Amino acid sequence: MRERRPTTSGRSGEQRKRIDVGYFARTEGEGGIHAVISDHKLESFALDIWEPPRFFEGFLVGRFYYEAPELTSRVCGICPVSHHETATKAVEKAIGLKVDENTTKMRRLIAWTQIVASHIIHLYMLALPDYVGYDGLIEMLPDFPDEVQRFLRMKTAVNAITDAIGGRALHTMSSIVGGFTRPTSKKRLKKLAEELKKVKDDAAETVRLFGRLPTPQFEIESTYVSLLGDGDYPVNAGMLGSSDGLRISENDYRQHFREWQVPTANTKYTGLDGKNPVRVGAISRVNLNYDLLSPDAKSIAQEIGYSVPTRNPIHNNLAQAIEIVGGIDGCLELIDEVDPESIGVARHEVKAGEGGGITEAPRGSLYHWYRVNGEGIIEAADIVTPTAHNAFNLEKDLRELLVEIAEREVDEITLECEKLVRAYDPCFSCSVHIVKT
Amino acid sequence: MADKLKTALFKFTCCAGCQFQLLYFFSPESFLETLDLLDFVYFRMATSKELKEDDHYDLAFIEGAISTTEDIEKVKKIRKQSDIVVGYGACAAHGGVQSIGDWTPQRKLEETVYPNPLQMKSIKVHPVDEFIRVDYQLRGCPIDEVEFMELIRALAAKKEPYLREYPVCVECKFANNICILLMRQGVLESMCLGPVTRAGCRVACTRNMRACFGCRGPMTNPNIPEMVRTFKGKGFTEHEIFTRFTEYAGLSPEFSEGARAYYERKAPYYERPEWRAA
Numbered sequence: 066m067r068e069r070r071p072t073t074s075g076r077s078g079e080q081r082k083r084i085d086v087g088y089f090a091r092t093e094g095e096g097g098i099h100a101v102i103s104d105h106k107l108e109s110f111a112l113d114i115w116e117p118p119r120f121f122e123g124f125l126v127g128r129f130y131y132e133a134p135e136l137t138s139r140v141c142g143i144c145p146v147s148h149h150e151t152a153t154k155a156v157e158k159a160i161g162l163k164v165d166e167n168t169t170k171m172r173r174l175i176a177w178t179q180i181v182a183s184h185i186i187h188l189y190m191l192a193l194p195d196y197v198g199y200d201g202l203i204e205m206l207p208d209f210p211d212e213v214q215r216f217l218r219m220k221t222a223v224n225a226i227t228d229a230i231g232g233r234a235l236h237t238m239s240s241i242v243g244g245f246t247r248p249t250s251k252k253r254l255k256k257l258a259e260e261l262k263k264v265k266d267d268a269a270e271t272v273r274l275f276g277r278l279p280t281p282q283f284e285i286e287s288t289y290v291s292l293l294g295d296g297d298y299p300v301n302a303g304m305l306g307s308s309d310g311l312r313i314s315e316n317d318y319r320q321h322f323r324e325w326q327v328p329t330a331n332t333k334y335t336g337l338d339g340k341n342p343v344r345v346g347a348i349s350r351v352n353l354n355y356d357l358l359s360p361d362a363k364s365i366a367q368e369i370g371y372s373v374p375t376r377n378p379i380h381n382n383l384a385q386a387i388e389i390v391g392g393i394d395g396c397l398e399l400i401d402e403v404d405p406e407s408i409g410v411a412r413h414e415v416k417a418g419e420g421g422g423i424t425e426a427p428r429g430s431l432y433h434w435y436r437v438n439g440e441g442i443i444e445a446a447d448i449v450t451p452t453a454h455n456a457f458n459l460e461k462d463l464r465e466l467l468v469e470i471a472e473r474e475v476d477e478i479t480l481e482c483e484k485l486v487r488a489y490d491p492c493f494s495c496s497v498h499i500v501k502t
Numbered sequence: 503m504a505d506k507l508k509t510a511l512f513k514f515t516c517c518a519g520c521q522f523q524l525l526y527f528f529s530p531e532s533f534l535e536t537l538d539l540l541d542f543v544y545f546r547m548a549t550s551k552e553l554k555e556d557d558h559y560d561l562a563f564i565e566g567a568i569s570t571t572e573d574i575e576k577v578k579k580i581r582k583q584s585d586i587v588v589g590y591g592a593c594a595a596h597g598g599v600q601s602i603g604d605w606t607p608q609r610k611l612e613e614t615v616y617p618n619p620l621q622m623k624s625i626k627v628h629p630v631d632e633f634i635r636v637d638y639q640l641r642g643c644p645i646d647e648v649e650f651m652e653l654i655r656a657l658a659a660k661k662e663p664y665l666r667e668y669p670v671c672v673e674c675k676f677a678n679n680i681c682i683l684l685m686r687q688g689v690l691e692s693m694c695l696g697p698v699t700r701a702g703c704r705v706a707c708t709r710n711m712r713a714c715f716g717c718r719g720p721m722t723n724p725n726i727p728e729m730v731r732t733f734k735g736k737g738f739t740e741h742e743i744f745t746r747f748t749e750y751a752g753l754s755p756e757f758s759e760g761a762r763a764y765y766e767r768k769a770p771y772y773e774r775p776e777w778r779a780a
Contacts (some may be wrong), residue, residue: 118624119515119569124603126634128745131690135715135748139599139643142519190548203537217530224527232710234527235519235644239710241690246711270751326617334615365568372650442771443739 074314076406080104082475087484098463098482104465105471113411113462117186119359125446130156130415130437131242137433137448138236143186145236146179147426148433148448150301155433156242156366158420160175160441162413168244168252169302171230175240175397176300178227181392182234184385187490188271189216192382195487196278211249212274221390222264225259226396230405244410258400265393269365272386276369280383283479284376285462288341288452292425294357298395299350301424304418306353307343308374313346313422318432324449335456336448340460345451346490347384348375359394362387378462379488385427415441428453428490451493459489506656507560510544510553511590512580514573515627516566516598520591521547523644531653539658558583561657565590567597568628569611581634586657589629589636592643596751598628599643605748605765605772629753638663643701643717643750649702667722670696670714674705682708683732692740693746698724698756715749718754730760733777740764744772 082102101108121140125133134152138145150172189212190202199205206213224234229249231237239247247351292299293306306312313321320324323339337343351358351366352374358366366387371380421434431450436445470478512522524550525538540561544553556764562584568574583586588639592598603611604626612619641648656663674681674696683694695716696708707714720726733743743763747757765772 118615119600120615120624121600123614123709124600124606126614127606128602129742132745132749136599136602139517142517142522142644145517145519169522182526186522190525194550197603200551201545203542203545203548206537217533220526221530232704232712235523238707241712246691247709279565 067101072275073343081108084475084476084479084482086479091247095395098418098486100467100477100482102467107464107467107471110464110467111450112456112458112463119213121198122446123198125435125443126444128270130160130441130443133433133435133443133446134240134242135238135383140450141399142235142446143183144179144426144428146175147233147242147424147431149237150176151356151422151424151426151433152364152433153240153242153418154424155164155300155423155435156437158422159418159435159437160242160358160413160420161416162243162411163420164244164411168408168411170403171245171408172240172398173302173342174298174403175189175227175230177392177395177399178223178230180425180427181301181396182223182227183269184389184392185216185219186221187427188275188382188385188389189213191490192487193274195484215270219267220272221262222257222392222477225260226254226400229257233332241410243401243413245408246410248405248408251403254400254403254405257395261396265390268386268389269361271389272365272369272383275382276371277384280377280379281484282377283379283466283485285378285465286376287344287378287458287462288337289352289374290345291349291430292352292423294354295334296357296390298354298357298359300395305423305430307337308352315421315432318421318423319434319447322432322449324453332453332456338456342461344378344458345386345454346381346426347429348378348381349429350425351384353386358387358391361394362391366392375418378485381488381490385490400405415439419445421447429454452489453492455489459486459491506539506541507654508558509540509561509563510557510559510580510584511542511546511563512544512576513546513564513594514564514566514577514630515569515600516591516593518565519644520565520640520707521545523647524650527644527655528647528650531751532647535651536654539654546659556583557645563590564594564630567593567600568630568633569600569625569694569734570623571625574633577630578635587603587634588653589631589639591645592641592717592750594630594636595639595641596747597753598750601627601629601750601753601773602748603627604753605761608723615658638665641700646703646705646706661685666701668701668704669721669724670701670705671716673701673703674708677705677709679705679708682711682713692736693733693742695729696748697732698726698760715746716757717750719751719754725755726756726760730763731770739744740767 081449084100098112100110133156134149137152138149140148194201232239239245257383287394289308292303294303304312324333327334355373371383417439423432428486430448434447435443438444490495514579543732563601589595604652607688653663682692694713700718700721704738747760751757
């Protein structure tokens with residue numbers, strides 16, 4: 066593995082600094098950045114994305130429509146449920162199947178648990194060690210027993226609900242096209258809701274913990290994009306909107322967003338109108354839907370002085386912590402409303418057609434699109450993950466950050482860049498990873 | 503208690519879900535016990551400890567399939583550095599879901615996904631044991647908590663671990679499940695690979711009224727032709743049978759036998775992988 070190696074060379078009076086991060090620790094997949102700063106000016110910069118592609122959109126061709134949710138949930142080990150539910154939504158649209166409201170609510174519930182679970186992973190396992198100066202959560206165990214115990218309590222309570230609805234916490238299987246094969250019982254959900262209520266204080270404590278950590282003051286203009294809630298906080302329904310006033314339905318996604326291949330990467334970049342970078346994720350959701358958060362989430366946000374809209378990309382961590390509180394409230398509310406016993410699998414005939422769906426994955430808006438023929442065989446597929454949405458914007462932010470801090474020491478610049486990348490919470494194996502020269 | 507096993511975990515082509523299974527979805531008791539038994543010196547998702555060149559490991563987990571030429575050299579090096587190598591999950595064992603792409607010509611795959619395929623340097627997906635000897639194989643997508651704990655407890659005690667060789671049906675009977683292969687209709691619910699798939703998953707699928715999709719790969723001596731006949735008798739098409747056998751472990755000789763009837767008929771979407779001719 067490549068090490069960080071500060072180098073200074075060149076003519077007298079001119080200072081050349083090289084920033085090399087070969088492999089970010091505690092990010093999903095491998096990733097790296099390379100920059101040369103000469104005479105306090107950014108000379109070259111590259112965010113290389115190189116990880117072996119897995120060709121999901123390729124091998125889905127020729128498979129049956131009902132396989133799509135199951136296979137695409139294997140795109141990502143942190144947010145399998147999000148891929149599962151988005152694929153289900155897109156496939157149902159393609160074959161012309163409508164499910165009842167109860168099933169939609171159940172899906173909303175399991176999608177919420179996914180967002181909360183993923184945020185817990187990111188904040189405690191991937192981000193926190195940075196701030197307290199440890200290698201990882203395992204090393205923190207002896208010195209931070211309270212934090213680690215809190216992490217374990219929260220994840221156990223949330224995983225239990227995903228497990229009850231999906232049949233398993235990771236790579237769920239009871240949710241299929243048309244409904245649920247084995248929905249859980251109201252009694253069991255109620256019992257799990259009691260457990261979930263117990264960790265609400267832990268969630269609030271998480272927000273306070275991240276509110277106390279020092280956040281660099283760094284403001285940047287971005288176009289924030291997320292689904293817009295209609296009465297409820299957006300999870301798996303709504304119009305797609307942006308901070309610049311964009312309002313589109315998921316059916317029109319492809320007219321506004323375009324993907325293109327870049328020479329340095331195996332990930333395709335995505336931009337609005339084919340050229341403008343966008344930012345998706347918790348920060349965008351909170352910026353655009355703050356009013357729809359639960360009262361408790363809003364009050365804790367006020368307590369730590371979180372103001373919307375924020376322009377500091379590092380605030381994504383705080384937005385995630387606030388969403389954990391909002392998500393727990395969202396789950397509790399849905400458990401009250403949903404009637405699991407009445408859910409089955411909708412009978413359906415397969416019609417040829419195409420359809421796309423967007424949901425909010427933990428890391429932002431996730432788009433799936435399928436074209437299915439009359440026999441139920443997938444003829445074309447398209448998946449745009451949150452990290453693919455963000456890759457172009459991440460490059461832009463890093464470039465601006467480097468220009469701003471070009472005068473500092475190499476070690477400091479490297480650390481700031483790493484913090485920014487990790488605050489994006491990138492999921493490299495989702496997008497096909499980011500790496501070395 | 504003897505010394506902890508010096509352990510490293512390497513990730514190749516996969517979703518990293520099996521790492522998260524250990525780090526996040528295990529019960530707190532299993533997670534803490536794992537940390538008692540194993541000393542992770544390299545585990546990129548959990549810790550920023552750097553990889554040391556020419557380090558030696560008591561135990562190396564290899565997660566993911568091999569799909570670049572560089573990775574072939576990397577796994578060979580890991581083999582030399584490690585006393586015990588454990589394949590970790592369905593991708594390491596049989597290629598996992600991305601191995602579905604092996605049934606389509608690589609150029610066609612690249613063209614479907616990327617506008618400029620000349621930039622790509624991809625190769626087909628291979629299970630880890632095509633390149634190195636793997637001592638033990640944890641199977642499943644994702645791996646099972648109980649099986650993982652059994653394995654590391656045995657290894658820590660310097661005992662031979664017990665890995666099941668019988669089919670999922672055995673566990674299903676112990677769990678008192680209704681046989682969904684006999685009872686239900688529909689591909690997802692009744693085209694069950696349980697009779698030929700290796701057990702150890704604690705019937706994750708069938709207890710949720712879903713057919714086993716064979717993520718753990720073939721058991722010892724499975725009767726594949728009979729399995730295919732059963733599916734045909736239930737009215738499933740050759741294409742449906744092909745997709746079921748090739749979802750997670752289609753590269754294993756046993757499951758590719760089940761898939762054969764369809765691709766030998768010059769199916770429109772697939773062709774027989776030449777490099778893996780039976």
